[in-house]
Amino acid sequence: MAAGYLDILRARHAARLLTGTLVGRLPNGTASIAIVLFVRAEGGSYSVAGALAAVYGLATAVGQPLLGRAVDLYGQPRVQLPAAVVSALGMAVLALAGTGSLPLAYAAVAVAGLFTPPLEGGLRALWPSVLGGEERVHRAYAMDAVAQEVMFTAGPLLVTLLVALWSPATALLVINAIGVLGALSVVVSEPSRAWRSAPREAHWLGALRSPGLLALLGSFFFVGLALGSITVAAMAYADDLGRESVYGWLMAALGLGALIGGAVYGARQWAGAPERRLRVIVGLLALGYLPLVLTPGPVAMTVLAAVSGVFLAPAVACSFIVVDRHAPRGTVTEAFSWLVTTFGVGAAVGTAVAGPAVELGGTAWSFAVAGAGGVAALLVLLATGKVLGAPPRTAVAVRGSENDRNGAVEPGFSSGHQA
Secondary structure: OHHHHHHHHHOOOHHHHHHHHHHHOHHHHHHHHHHHHHHHHOOOOHHHHHHHHHHHHHHHHHHHHHHHHHHHHHOOHHHHHHHHHHHHHHHHHHHHHOOOOHHHHHHHHHHHHHOOOOHHHHHHHHHHHHHOOHHHHHHHHHHHHHHHHHHHHHHHHHHHHHHHHOOHHHHHHHHHHHHHHHHHHHHOOHHHHHOOOOOOOOOOOHHHHOHHHHHHHHHHHHHHHHHHHHHHHHHHHHHHHOOOHHHHHHHHHHHHHHHHHHHHHHOOOOOOOHHHHHHHHHHHHHHHHHHHHHOOOHHHHHHHHHHHHOOHHHHHHHHHHHHHHHOOOOOHHHHHHHHHHHHHHHHHHHHHHHHHHHHHHOHHHHHHHHHHHHHHHHHHHHHOOOOOOOOOOOOOOOOOOOOOOOOOOOOOOOOOOOO
16 A cells, blocks of 8 residues: 555655645645634634634635636646735735734635635646556545645644744744745646646636536535534534533544545555446445434544545545546646535535534534435436546547547546646
């Protein structure tokens, strides 16, 4: 298992690109907790903190596909680094001006979110040119999904440490400065500077004109909804027990399950079309969420949380392959950014729905939202089997053609600078 990942990391530029992307995404991965801690330190209410975090999340959801399309049109360095700098400046305004003027605070977080650079989609667009072979790229997608879990675990811990050592304002400034350095590390690399998207057909819908991509986005909206609802449900479960530490254990178990699942998934080569494989994985993901409604004791619940996370990273990694196969030529970064946006919006909706579910029916009902989200994600994939059955004709690869420089086995695998 480890040998396959080491093979990827030994490839020229791979470790740098992965590390730079993760570091560059720290501001986005820690924004919610950093904003809440800052607002509370300023004497603001939880309502204001939540509203500012929500504005940041909404602005990020809007900005990612727009910036992703700009990357496809103009290249990575001309978009990623300026966006990272503007986003960091937005957070710097919040940190330095405080919450005395709420309109200014809202404007600052809106700018920070809107200009969050699409580093995640950019990295996935670079993998084919860096790694070459299809099997290595697919393993890199799995490693990418696992690395995200590490980032979302370590990032909040870093914010907490900076707050303890200095202040929430310092934490905002430092995290965003580090993010700019991460983006800089990526865009000055040779693969990022050399990357060009494939020629694209002018169309106002961009990547969204692909029926297969729309089907995938519809499914992953519900996957995000399930994951977002679990964060609220786990807190309600911990409150029922009167033990806040249980929340941390449940979320850690969920992350551990995802780490294990992603590592195992990426360690082997999978035969067959990824669209069919994704349906199986999402079905198992939904099956893992359903037992959470039983809300047993904390030990058993922690085990169930770990099991529910096992198929999350494989589902995300497999979705990257499906995006790559169905994105229209010249829209690969935009397509990956749409996946990030849809997943994030789904998570926000799940968080919003799980709260009333707790109040209406108790903790079990909020976990039922997660189960329902998983089932809905599977149903979307099953209902759209025809459009997900094969990549669009514009992306189907012919051995030796422009879209398949590596002679990929699976049709539609994009290689080099092709989308």
